[in-house]
Each structure stands twice: as C-alpha cells, then as structure tokens.
Amino acid sequence: MAKGKLLIRALKGENLSVPPIWVMRQAGRYLPEYRATREKAGDFLSLCYNSDLAAEVTLQPIRRFGFDAAIVFADILLLPHALGSDLWFVTGEGPRLSTISDEADVEKLVGCDDIHEHLAPVYETIRIVCRELPAEIALIGFAGAPWTVATYMIAGRGTSNQEPAHRLMVENEGLFSRLIERLTDATIQYLAMQIEAGADCVKLFDSWAGSLGGDAFDKFVLKPCRDITTALKEQYPDIAVIGFPREAGERYVGFAKATGVDCVALDSDVNPVWAAQHVQIDGCVQGNLAPSHLVTGGEALVEHTRKIVNAFSKGAHIFNLGHGITPDGNPDYVHQMIETVRAEKPG
Numbered sequence: 001m002a003k004g005k006l007l008i009r010a011l012k013g014e015n016l017s018v019p020p021i022w023v024m025r026q027a028g029r030y031l032p033e034y035r036a037t038r039e040k041a042g043d044f045l046s047l048c049y050n051s052d053l054a055a056e057v058t059l060q061p062i063r064r065f066g067f068d069a070a071i072v073f074a075d076i077l078l079l080p081h082a083l084g085s086d087l088w089f090v091t092g093e094g095p096r097l098s099t100i101s102d103e104a105d106v107e108k109l110v111g112c113d114d115i116h117e118h119l120a121p122v123y124e125t126i127r128i129v130c131r132e133l134p135a136e137i138a139l140i141g142f143a144g145a146p147w148t149v150a151t152y153m154i155a156g157r158g159t160s161n162q163e164p165a166h167r168l169m170v171e172n173e174g175l176f177s178r179l180i181e182r183l184t185d186a187t188i189q190y191l192a193m194q195i196e197a198g199a200d201c202v203k204l205f206d207s208w209a210g211s212l213g214g215d216a217f218d219k220f221v222l223k224p225c226r227d228i229t230t231a232l233k234e235q236y237p238d239i240a241v242i243g244f245p246r247e248a249g250e251r252y253v254g255f256a257k258a259t260g261v262d263c264v265a266l267d268s269d270v271n272p273v274w275a276a277q278h279v280q281i282d283g284c285v286q287g288n289l290a291p292s293h294l295v296t297g298g299e300a301l302v303e304h305t306r307k308i309v310n311a312f313s314k315g316a317h318i319f320n321l322g323h324g325i326t327p328d329g330n331p332d333y334v335h336q337m338i339e340t341v342r343a344e345k346p347g
C-alpha cells in the first residue's frame with residue numbers, strides 16, 4: 001500500500017478508491033462551536049489573528065466530521081491588510097478596505113519582505129495545527145489569487161461585477177499591472193512562509209476569475225497563478241498547488257497545463273461529466289457539489305454526491321463543494337454527504 005496523506009496522494013495524481021473529502025469554508029458560521037469561539041475572540045478579524053483560537057476553529061470540523069484535510073483558518077484579505085490596506089468587516093455585509101485608485105495608493109503599500117510580522121499569527125496557527133492534527137490529515141495553506149484580491153483592494157469591498165477593478169484595468173493598465181505584480185510577489189512570500197510553518201499543500205482562491213475573459217484572463221488569471229506556482233515549486237519541488245479559477249467555464253480546459261497547478265477546483269456550474277473529459281485528463285480535480293445541497297439535504301444531496309463521485313472515478317479526485325458552505329448549511333447533511341461518498345462504489 002502506498003503511504004502518505006490521502007489528500008496529497010490524490011493531488012499527486014493517484015486515483016484512490018474513495019476520494020478524500022474536505023469542504024470549502026468548513027470552519028464557519030454553520031457550526032455552533034465556531035460561533036462560540038468567534039464570540040470568545042470578539043470578532044472575525046480578532047479570531048483570524050488569535051493563533052490559539054484560529055487553530056481551535058481549524059480543528060473543529062476535523063473532530064466533528066473526520067475530514068481528510070484541514071484548511072488553516074484565516075482570510076484572503078489578511079494579505080492586503082499586511083500590505084497596509086485598512087480592513088474591517090461589517091456584520092451582515094462583509095469586508096471593507098481602504099481603496100486603491102492611483103500611483104500613490106500602490107506606492108504606499110509596504111514592501112513584500114515586510115508583511116511577515118503582520119502575518120506571523122497565521123504562521124503560528126499553522127504550527128499549532130500541525131502539532132495537534134492526526135498524522136493522516138493534510139493541512140492546506142491558502143491565499144487569494146492576485147486578481148481576486150485586487151478587486152477587493154480597488155473597490156474597498158466585495159462587488160457583484162468587479163466593475164471598479166475592470167475600470168482601473170482599462171483606464172490605467174500600467175498601474176493595475178503593477179498592483180497585480182506586487183500581489184503576486186507578496187503571495188509567493190506569504191505561501192512560502194505557510195509551507196515553512198508546516199502546510200502540506202496550498203490553494204489559490206481566484207473567486208472572481210470568471211469575470212475576466214480573453215487576453216485579460218491570460219494576463220491576470222493564468223500568468224499570476226503560473227508565476228506563483230513556478231516560484232513555489234522552485235523552492236519546494238514537492239509542494240502541491242490547488243488552483244480555483246471560479247466560474248472560468250470553458251477556460252477550465254487547459255488551466256492546469258497553463259499554470260502548473262496539481263489540481264483544479266471546480267465550481268458548481270461545471271458539469272462533472274464534461275469536466276472529467278476536459279479537465280481531469282490533465283490531473284486531479286476537486287469539487288463541485290452545490291453548497292445549497294447542504295441546506296436542503298435529502299435525496300437530491302445523495303443523488304448529486306453520487307453523480308460527482310462516479311463522474312470523476314476514473315482519475316484523481318478530491319470530493320468538495322463548488323463554493324463555500326453557507327451559514328445555513330446543516331451539519332447533519334455534511335455527515336450524510338460524507339457517508340454517501342465513502343459508501344459509493346463506482347462501477
């Protein structure tokens with residue numbers, strides 16, 4: 001029998017008889033123990049920067065569900081915070097940041113070497129989780145991809161169509177490109193430190209990749225992802241990287257080859273039978289159950305879970321959702337999903 005953590009074996013291309021399972025946003029508001037720990041911390045950001053409590057919420061879903069991987073509890077917006085953006089969260093609304101609109105705003109971001117003091121609590125969370133995590137469970141480090149992080153930094157908040165970032169890209173592409181490059185360099189350093197601290201693999205969340213097409217997708221989704229993956233693998237040849245170009249549609253095809261990632265995470269709009277033919281041929285895939293099934297449960301949950309397991313059974317696959325579990329997700333249905341995946345025997 002091959003040795004090693006199941007998640008890492010799948011990431012390296014092994015077709016396991018039962019796919020390893022984890023869930024995006026598995027530590028979160030749908031869990032009463034998460035809400036209690038957040039309360040203890042005071043608020044979400046204080047929780048992110050409190051290594052003991054962040055480690056605790058990282059481990060909670062592992063204890064409750066027996067997932068095959070933990071993901072360090074943090075947020076993609078901690079990196080802009082470390083670079084000097086103001087950051088706060090408005091309850092019920094989401095993140096707010098100072099905005100970026102001109103040269104001076106980009107110039108005043110701190111140098112990439114100077115982010116680590118601010119981010120030290122994240123590295124410490126990773127070290128604590130590594131000590132406590134059962135040996136067979138993998139720990140995933142992560143960062144936002146430059147384009148997605150830039151959309152929040154430019155607009156100062158989440159936007160439905162990323163219009164402010166699109167506008168800056170068109171009106172001042174030089175400045176926009178410099179911001180993307182700065183984020184690319186900082187992300188490489190941030191992820192390298194997460195690996196040093198003990199992360200077994202890393203994931204790049206490009207949640208708004210789907211709002212770029214054509215040339216812009218090549219320049220601001222593929223290239224930064226390739227640059228980050230290449231730099232990390234130069235330093236850490238064995239490290240596996242997961243890319244998540246959410247809502248990339250047809251651009252999922254060839255994404256792994258174009259960027260060098262070991263695994264492509266698929267959103268819920270993707271048809272798994274199509275993705276098995278067109279994306280999984282290049283390596284491991286992860287996804288793509290709609291998070292709404294963990295709100296409604298029942299037959300539809302079981303049916304869709306089986307469909308995904310079967311569609312991807314001919315190659316390397318990690319079972320996951322197509323996006324984060326929502327606060328109204330039902331922990332009982334998470335159990336039901338896991339039992340369904342582990343009981344399924346693809347024909």
Ligand code: CP3
Pocket residue numbers: 023024025026027028029038044071072073074075076077093094095142158205207324
């Ligand atoms: O369990 C895990 O997956 C690890 C932790 C994690 C969080 N955010 C914690 C979090 C991860 C991997 C993220 C990624 C993240 N953060 C993304 C990329 C993935 C995606 O969802 O598209 C993005 C875009 C963000 C930025 C962000 N953080 C937004 C827009 C919001 C507000 C919306 C919301 O869900 O509340 C957050 C807050 C956030 N990040 C919460 C959690 C658990 C909820 C905060 C709370 O407890 O109130």
